[in-house]
Amino acid sequence: MTLLSRACTAMAAVLTAAACVGSSPGSAAGAPPVPAPTAVSSDGGPAVAPGLTGHRPCPGQPDVTCADLTVPLDRSGAVPGTLKLQAAVVGDADAPRGTLLFLTGGPGQPGVPFVPRIRARLPEALAQYRLVMIDQRGTGGTAIDCPALQKEVGGSDTVAPTAAAVTACAESLGRNRNFYTTADTVADLEDLRRALRVPSWTVDGVSYGTFTAAQYAFQHPQRVRRLVLDSVVPLDGAGVLYEDSLGHSAQVLRTACREQRCGFDPARDLAKVVRRDGNGVGVFNLLVIASIIDPKLDNPRYDILDALHASAGGDRSRLDALVTGFAGSSGETPADFSSGLHAATLCADSRWPWGDASAPVEGRERALKRAVQRIRPADVWPFQRETAGGQGIPRTCLPWPASRPNRPAPGDTLTMPVLLLAGDRDLSTPVEWASQVAAAHPKAELVVLEGAGHSTQSRSDAGARAAQEFLLR
Template sequence: MVGATGARSGGDGGLSGAAPCPGLTGYTCATLTVPLDHGGGDPGRLGLKVAMADNVTAPKGVLLFLTGGPGQPGVPFVERLSQKMAPVLKDYRLVMIDQRGTGGGALQCPRLQEEMGSSDLTPPTVRAVTECAAALGPRRRFYGTADTVADLELLRQALGVRRMTLDGVSYGTYTAERYALAHPGNVARLVLDSVVPQTGGDPMDRVALRAAPRVLTEACRATGCTTDPAADLAEVVRRYRNGPDVIDALTTWEFVDPDYTEMIGALHEAATGDPALLRALIAGAREGGAASAEELSQGLHAATLCLDGRFPWGSSDAPVAGRRGHWRGRPRT
């Protein structure tokens, strides 16, 4: 059945509970019901929150905006995006969804969440990871990108549209690409911002590690600094053994100061024996990256990356005992 929101209701893939979004004029919120296991082997249902603009007859149809992470919800960003995209939304009907495992249905891993916040790169403790795995249990295998793609197809059907425009940012681009590959006839347009490619990804992020000296050197040249940040970076990592903390802070710092002025100075001070400023910047980046599971679920982040990723030792099903040998290039039996 298609209701006033232009959506089918009832059953798996149906939208229910449609009502005006609280505090948001011109949008209707509802719940999309999807199976936990799209393969049908395991019982269970998930309710995913959806926000839909009320301009059902928008001339260019639905624009489904996909947030990043993995782990970010969608609905909390509707107000901000509707303001930034106002000129475009005269022609499109903006729709956003809290993907499975995010927002009000966030996967909860308290220790992992506390240790990582919104970071992709902070190395968690073994205890945080094992506690998260135990808390999620076997259901963690239903939180890969393929599961989200299947949810989005049910959303399209529930909206009663033949095709959608998908707009993704960061991990959202990966999800949009996967949807387009799975359902090419159902995609009107793709808009990709900060693209995550389908192939060639490195779970160890060695591309970023190799790029850091070059980026810092170019930033130094652009601002006229007089130090050698590449040499300072190498000395800092050698002396303090804090490579993961530094690359995490550098990744965050690009949003704070794209010229890296303060970070370059801190690296030089640390390289010459005074790490106080660098440690303060690292701590500040971590503190500023604090986030609740509802803001960015690290449980979902871990589950998705483990399911999607291909590692030197194989998939996430590979026995833990032999992984170190594979990473070192010496497979163990």
């Protein structure tokens, strides 16, 4: 569910690791969360309308205006404190198509540093829109810093952290871990809209940004003109066991093999390897990141298909090096990608086999094991169902202390025009997730992009073109 920073640095790490062993050269049809309470002032009355302060050129972007949005840490007022969130604005308030809010992913990724890339990818649309991006709470300048967790997983969903790193992160946050749910971010975005003094806007979200964008649209439908959801996360907080991605990997591998005329069945090779070596989580992490940086799996510098085939034949060296390299620390700082925010938000928002975030830690492991045993092996082949319970998302939230949940309630429908974008090679947010959302929302239009992976507007010309055509209708 993360975006690109970890993937790009992981590729460099992998090439180094592979070279060391002599290989060839070669990151809910549902409804809104429970609304956060209205902000209150220090005297207990309603808070004044938010504003943007400290206007200045954005770092390294002299033609972009940055400003600060101050929001309450706890919107109930029970816990004092505020957060200063950096927002970037490009263009005029009277742009012909109004304002476009673009939301990045993770959770854990800031927004402001990505302004240049979005401008480069959507130039025709942004000639008609004012672009706004924001460093959501817990990212950028307010990034949650959990050193051990950051070192172990960086921006990966699928690398499994140690329980010690997870609990250390939660303990460092204390009760403040309750204030980094998507519901809190949705309230921040509504404050941002009010500060910009726009009656409504268009919202575009990528990866986890699709979940945030949809939750905002559920809660404030009259404020959203159009909605773009790129690399769709289930809108009900489900999908944490990644069954759809595990099963979809066979098709991705076989399609790549057919295109490259590899002459063997990489899915069968994968099935043999993970059952022999017990390395399903590592191989899955490798494929997820590869589906972001190289969705066609055709880069000869780290030929995954050949590495799988060689490993199935007994030469494990290349595949083991790739698995190790892609699982290693990619060196992101919390400001680049906050693994602490990633944990706090996912553990609050997701739908777990043990219930919601308020469930006691005792009993979660048993509930997870029962859920894994209910998975049909055919649904996750060529992987084993144990991979579903061993990968990073459930392993992060098993030891996370009971916290305030973000409960999306079923039954709402997106009422505005919606474009869903999905890459057919994406293993981070598989196309099946987008198909499920499209089936649940009559105004949703699904575009599946052949040969594309994750974050289609950023990585696929066809994805950027489809988004711009929709935005300019």
